[in-house]
Amino acid sequence: MSVTERSNAAAPTAFGAASAASTLSEAVVVHRNPLLRAGLVAALSPFFRARDGAESQPAAASVPERPPLIVADHEGALAMLAASATQPRRGGMAPAHWLVIGPVSHGGRVRDAMSAGVLGYVHAACSVEELRDAARAVAAGRRYLCRTAAGLIAEGWLGDDLTxxxxxxxxxxxxxxxxxxxxxxxxxxxxxxxxxxxxxxxxxxxxxxxxxxxxxxxxxxxxxxxxDDPFPLPPDCGAWAAPPVKSRGARANPAP
CATH class of the missing domain: 1.10.10.10 (Winged helix-like DNA-binding domain superfamily/Winged helix DNA-binding domain)
Known part of the structure; x- marks a missing residue:
């Protein structure tokens, strides 16, 4: 095969790779842990146009075809969601799809995140395969909870039964x-x-x-x-106040 033939044969492959890359969803990793942030970018790059949100800026001011996937830690996601709620949306663009990666301590944190607009919540110790499954689901607008987060959410349903x-x-x-x-x-x-x-x-x-x-x-x-005590004593609770503790052997003073 001549050099020209080899060049022509390789051209469709290169074009196909570029075309496939252009169809990938954008993933912006803004996790506050630098080491974890770099690892997340590397793990997501084969399936997303992933970039480190702390080191790069958006490529252009144009509105992407699909809402971007944003991968963050719990505190960072809630802070940015609260800030974005007060800002106007560009060009009618749908809100970003948020995926939180971090420790899953109890269901209350997961519920707070989901209430704020987070679609996915995954433990930081998850496998690369689960991370990619979660990212694909969240990028498509579906909810995703790792097994730990889902279990804690299920246990926390009791809170709805309390008066x-x-x-x-x-x-x-x-x-x-x-x-x-x-x-x-x-x-x-x-x-x-x-x-x-x-x-x-x-x-x-x-x-x-x-x-x-x-x-x-x-x-x-x-x-x-x-x-902390959420209900201080009311000022007019004198009738409820407990009497002072007397030391053993001490005699109470007579009432005036």
Whole structure:
């Protein structure tokens, strides 16, 4: 075969590769971990026009044919989604499809991300094959949850069965307050609180208040930031206030 024939034979192959590359969806990796960001770009490159969002800028101001896939960490995705919600959309372009890669600690984080607009959530320790499956699904506009995230979401469905009052009691129970203290803050009798706590133990499958608090945190029913006392004592609760603790052997002062 002559040089010209070899050149002509190779031309369709090169054109075909360029044409295939042009049809790939765009994937922008904006994960805040530099090492993980580089690995994600490399893993997605065979199937997407993947680029490092921290080191490159969009190629042009034109609107892409399909919404881009954006791969980010949990905190970064929520922050950018919140910021983009206040900005006008270019040329009627559909919103980007978001995929979060990171640790999956509890269902509450996953639910928050999905509520904010994230379509996919995958554990950072996933395989390359699962990463690509998730990226393809999210790029096509479908939801994708890894097994860990899906399991935690399923466990967290219990939160929908709790009444608003039970949520309040659960939050204060997690701060270590006893029934009387919870009743002071809610303005109800300690017996009513005891009934709520009993119901919570049954719904959480817990045998003690400590186990109930641990289970609530694990399922994402209570955020760690809610461990501060969310209900301070009302100013007019003097009648509920506990008497001062007297040291052993001390005599109480007579009332004036």
């Amino acid at each position: 608003p009052r039970e949520h309040d009691v659960l939050r204060m129970l997690c701060t270590g307050l006893d029934n009387k203290s919870i009743g002071q803050r809610l303005g109800v009798a300690p017996g009513t609180v005891k009934t709520h706590v009993k119901t919570l133990l049954q719904k959480l499958g817990a045998r003690s208040r400590t186990q109930a608090a641990t289970e609530a945190l694990r399922r994402g029913l209570i955020e760690g930031s809610a461990m």
